[in-house]
Amino acid sequence: MLFLAEDYRGGFQALQDGELPERPSLYVHAPARLDASLAPAGCDNLIGIVPVGNLDAYPDEDWQSVRDQAREAIFKRLASIGIGTVREHIKLEVCYTPCSWRKRYNLFKGATHGLSHTLTQLAYMRPHNRHARYRNLYFAGASTHPGTGVPTALVSARLAAERIMDELGMDQQ
Incomplete structure (x- = not known):
């Protein structure tokens, strides 16, 4: 599902200003719904993506804080459509920031x-x-x-x- 921010332009302006909007645009996908082999039996998996700046634009950014804000934005948006219990069912969680994209995959400026x-x-x-x-x-x-x-x-x-x-x-x- 693609969730667009109510203030689409303002959301991207906030990103350009080095801030994560309070209600950012985001993408949520449940790939095991299309291929059950992508999650253990009886389980599911979710991928949540929130756009953020890159390491060149924001070299001093507190990426841990941005990650936490983005994570909360995903939970709030899911709760707004009636999926409010995701947090309590998490068995494994992996979160990436531009720093981890750069380190793990050598992505230029951490830009996916x-x-x-x-x-x-x-x-x-x-x-x-x-x-x-x-x-x-x-x-x-x-x-x-x-x-x-x-x-x-x-x-x-x-x-x-x-x-x-x-x-x-x-x-x-």
Whole structure:
């Protein structure tokens, strides 16, 4: 489920000002509802994502505090739609901040969605999968074309692999 902040613009302005809005936009997903193997029998799992700034924009941010605020925002939003008992059923919890994304996955500036979403960095204008000068240097991931998020990052990996195989004259089957 995607929950948009009532004050959508104000919410993103707060992020640009280095603050988490009181009622931020957020995304909640229950993947075991689509694939039961993703949780132990009789259990479920939830993924909650709240947008925050990156390490470059907010190098001195108290990420523990931001994490706690984001966590509470998720619980409050779920309670507002009648799912108020999630907290008491948690058996395992993993929370990531930009610091943990950088440390665990070496994500530039701890930014899970790569480059900024400015007009000059969207869609086809994102960096492409082959370096313009170093012709044997290829790129894949959220900061390259076609864009952000796991599905499109995987598409970028496939496109880079297909390009390399094509340039090497290899069969793509």
